[in-house]
Amino acid sequence: xxxxxxxxxxxxxxxxxxxxxxxxxxxxxxxxxxxxxxxxxxxxxxxxxxxxxxxxxxxxxxxxxxxxxxxxxxxxxxxxxxxxxxxxxxxxxxxxxxxxxxxxxxxxxxxxxxxxxxxxxxxxxxxxxxxxxxxxxxxxxxxxxxxxxxxxxxxxxxxxxxxxxxxxxxxxxxxxxxxxxxxxxxxxxxxxxxxxxxxxxxxxxxxxxxxxxxxxxxxxxxxxxxxxxxxxxxxxxxxxxxxxxxxxxxxxxxxxxxxxxxxxxxxxxxxxxxxxxxxxxxxxxxxxxxxxxxxxxxxxxxxxxxxxxxxxxxxxxxxxxxxxxxxx
Numbered sequence: 001x002x003x004x005x006x007x008x009x010x011x012x013x014x015x016x017x018x019x020x021x022x023x024x025x026x027x028x029x030x031x032x033x034x035x036x037x038x039x040x041x042x043x044x045x046x047x048x049x050x051x052x053x054x055x056x057x058x059x060x061x062x063x064x065x066x067x068x069x070x071x072x073x074x075x076x077x078x079x080x081x082x083x084x085x086x087x088x089x090x091x092x093x094x095x096x097x098x099x100x101x102x103x104x105x106x107x108x109x110x111x112x113x114x115x116x117x118x119x120x121x122x123x124x125x126x127x128x129x130x131x132x133x134x135x136x137x138x139x140x141x142x143x144x145x146x147x148x149x150x151x152x153x154x155x156x157x158x159x160x161x162x163x164x165x166x167x168x169x170x171x172x173x174x175x176x177x178x179x180x181x182x183x184x185x186x187x188x189x190x191x192x193x194x195x196x197x198x199x200x201x202x203x204x205x206x207x208x209x210x211x212x213x214x215x216x217x218x219x220x221x222x223x224x225x226x227x228x229x230x231x232x233x234x235x236x237x238x239x240x241x242x243x244x245x246x247x248x249x250x251x252x253x254x255x256x257x258x259x260x261x262x263x264x265x266x267x268x269x270x271x272x273x274x275x276x277x278x279x280x281x282x283x284x285x286x287x288x289x290x291x292x293x294x295x296x297x298x299x300x301x302x303x304x305x306x307x308x309x310x311x312x313x314x315x316x317x318x319x320x321x322x323x324x325x326x327x328x
Contacts, residue, residue: 014286102121104121119145128157185311
């Protein structure tokens, strides 16, 4: 009974903090609820809270996070993904490779912890905070790693909204070309939408579909990282794929299929997807509450340098591949 009471108390505490963060994210979508959540949590981390809250806060940063990823699948339409995927999948493969190679080289050079490098690479290559949220439990990333990564990704999300449309016009890119570039090289969905539609309505529509296609890369990347992390931490004879398999990824795929074939009506899917976004905000708030903010400030420049390197690599590679195949 004590555990249940502690669990409920902590979850309610996280929910209360998450509500204003989520509402602010709706008002200022370029920043988004998860970023406000982690900021609010980090501010409150200085407060010496009652220990009764700790169990529920930890639960929110792990289990609620996995539930959020499953619910986000209700926003996917696999038909749109297949339609656009043939035009953008080759670029995605190159940008994923560029992000991970850059993260590996720069992470080693900067002497950054491996998990931080992986999370920044995944966030840059796939879909920002959602990809970080999906990957973190698979590689057993701690709250500090996640806080570093989310903060870094946020910085470049904001920069991309202003820089990409300007560069697109300077390069005289077509609507389709800019849509592919924004959809494959900008981290977060809200920033992709903002940059795409500021360029043109057609570019915005195309960028959004490309971005949703890119989001599905969470599945193979998460599975690959699960195997990699397990083999790295265990003896080969003790390796068990069933043990390390991130089952919540199957939930994400299942909800994507349900959304696509229409078992559940579109308004209900939209509601469930919105619930997933709120759960992401809750998880990020919980992570902020467990973050050592002073340590984050003292060591914060290295993740930013790594994020900048990955961001430039992905943007340049995406453009280069488009020029190579005359897609601009």
